[in-house]
Amino acid sequence: MPRRAGAPEVNAGSMADIAFLLLIFFLVTTTIETDAGLDRMLPPIEPPETDVVIKQKNIFQVNINKAGQLLADGELIELKNLREKAKAFLENNGDGSCNYCSGGRRDASSSDNPTKAIISLKNDRETKYGTYITVQNELVGAYNDLRNRESERLFNRKFTDMEADYIKQETPPSVKEELKEKITRIQEMFPQKLSEAETTSGGSSS
Amino acid sequence: MSKFKKNNTTVPEVSTASLPDIVFMLLFFFMTVTVMKDDNLNVSNELPNASEIKKLEKKDRVITIHVGRPNDRLVPVLGKEPRIQLGDKFAHLSEIGPYVLSRLTSMPEALRPYAVISLKVDRKTHMGLIKDIKQELRTVGALKVNYTTYEGDVFQNLE
Numbered sequence: 369m370p371r372r373a374g375a376p377e378v379n380a381g382s383m384a385d386i387a388f389l390l391l392i393f394f395l396v397t398t399t400i401e402t403d404a405g406l407d408r409m410l411p412p413i414e415p416p417e418t419d420v421v422i423k424q425k426n427i428f429q430v431n432i433n434k435a436g437q438l439l440a441d442g443e444l445i446e447l448k449n450l451r452e453k454a455k456a457f458l459e460n461n462g463d464g465s466c467n468y469c470s471g472g473r474r475d476a477s478s479s480d481n482p483t484k485a486i487i488s489l490k491n492d493r494e495t496k497y498g499t500y501i502t503v504q505n506e507l508v509g510a511y512n513d514l515r516n517r518e519s520e521r522l523f524n525r526k527f528t529d530m531e532a533d534y535i536k537q538e539t540p541p542s543v544k545e546e547l548k549e550k551i552t553r554i555q556e557m558f559p560q561k562l563s564e565a566e567t568t569s570g571g572s573s574s
Numbered sequence: 575m576s577k578f579k580k581n582n583t584t585v586p587e588v589s590t591a592s593l594p595d596i597v598f599m600l601l602f603f604f605m606t607v608t609v610m611k612d613d614n615l616n617v618s619n620e621l622p623n624a625s626e627i628k629k630l631e632k633k634d635r636v637i638t639i640h641v642g643r644p645n646d647r648l649v650p651v652l653g654k655e656p657r658i659q660l661g662d663k664f665a666h667l668s669e670i671g672p673y674v675l676s677r678l679t680s681m682p683e684a685l686r687p688y689a690v691i692s693l694k695v696d697r698k699t700h701m702g703l704i705k706d707i708k709q710e711l712r713t714v715g716a717l718k719v720n721y722t723t724y725e726g727d728v729f730q731n732l733e
Contacts, residue, residue, distance in 0.1 A: 380591075380594065381590075383594040384590070384593040384594045384597055387594050387597035387598050387601055388597055390601050391597055391600055391601040391604065394601065394604045394605055394608065395604060397610060397611060398604065398608035398609060398610055398611060399608060399609060399610075399611050400607060400608050403629070403630040403636070403692060403720075403722050404627040404628060404629045404630060404722070404723070404725060405624065405627055405628070405630065405692065405720045405721045405722035405723045406624055406626065406627060406628070406720065406721045406723065407628050407690075407718070407719075407720050408719050408720070408721065409717050409718060409719075410708055410711060410712050410717040410718075410719060411712070411717075412712065412715075412717065413712045413713055413715070436732060447729065447732065448729065491701050491705075492701065493700060493701055493702030493705065494700055494701070494702065495700065495701040496697065496698060496699070496700065496701070496731075497622065497695050497696070497697055497698070497699045497700070497701060497704060498622040498697035498698070498731035498732065499731065499732060500701055500704075501622040501623075501624055501697070501721060501723060501728070501731060502622070502624075502728045502729065502731045502732060504624075504721065505624040505625060505626050505723075505728045506728065508626045509625065509626045512626055528626075531628070532628070532629070535628070535629070535631060536631075537631070
């Protein structure tokens with residue numbers, strides 16, 4: 369018998385079928401979504417050892433009732449106006465110590481300066497989760513709007529972009545270091561004090 | 575007549591040799607951009623919309639809690655009250671603490687400080703249940719939560 373010139377060629381016709389099988393397997397068992405949402409910190413369970421006394425005018429009280437209506441600082445308002453109202457409260461600059469606040473709308477009965485301003489959120493047990501998220505989103509949005517404005521003035525970049533870059537794994541450490549500095553600077557200008565803690569008003573204050 | 579016949583016989587076959595390559599390309603695309611499904615949902619889970627969102631980057635440090643009305647096929651058995659789903663099964667409120675702690679201990683130690691609780695709650699759920707869940711999370715000291723949402727117009731949530 370004569371020797372063959374070389375090894376016989378393997379038929380690759382079924383390769384496509386195998387690949388298709390794998391493809392369909394991955395299509396069925398995987399999802400494409402990446403999760404995103406509102407990050408929040410819950411207050412620790414232990415109450416602070418000393419009662420913190422905060423001036424009434426430094427608190428922006430937001431109440432949601434079971435019908436989804438909104439009471440902000442004692443006024444019944446539309447959800448669409450909440451962001452503007454929260455922003456106006458945050459940079460009210462009552463004691464004049466905030467030199468980056470715009471407008472100069474000095475209202476003696478509103479917050480002293482952004483570092484003292486606190487937003488307090490309360491809701492009913494019957495409130496719909498969707499409404500609650502909308503309110504949370506608008507309040508976080510108010511902070512982000514102010515931070516973005518200052519960030520663009522100082523560093524020509526949006527605060528939210530810097531934050532997203534900082535979280536990303538691909539960002540080299542040297543850039544992260546620089547970003548962190550900028551982020552903390554903006555955060556100090558407008559610290560996010562969005563509280564859901566139990567508050568008591570007046571009465572037994574000493 | 576014979577002229578036409580001659581033309582018909584010489585149609586070349588389309589080569590399918592590159593088909594596997596194309597399919598492999600698709601395959602690799604899906605392998606890289608998707609993640610494995612990890613649990614079957616037994617509750618309806620229509621998340622609310624939000625615009626000021628941050629991405630949950632890594633899956634290995636996320637603990638998910640689903641809340642919502644049981645699926646349509648389970649409604650006759652379980653009723654329409656919102657339920658909590660941990661992993662694959664329904665759970666009682668008091669099981670949240672132990673579940674979160676057991677998930678935390680199964681994580682590598684270096685990741686534990688970065689653990690995030692992702693709350694995937696149906697938009698029609700009442701806040702009472704959420705408040706109770708948050709209280710449970712506070713008692714076990716899991717304070718970092720993420721209200722997982724879709725990206726979109728927030729005012730659609732109100733309908």
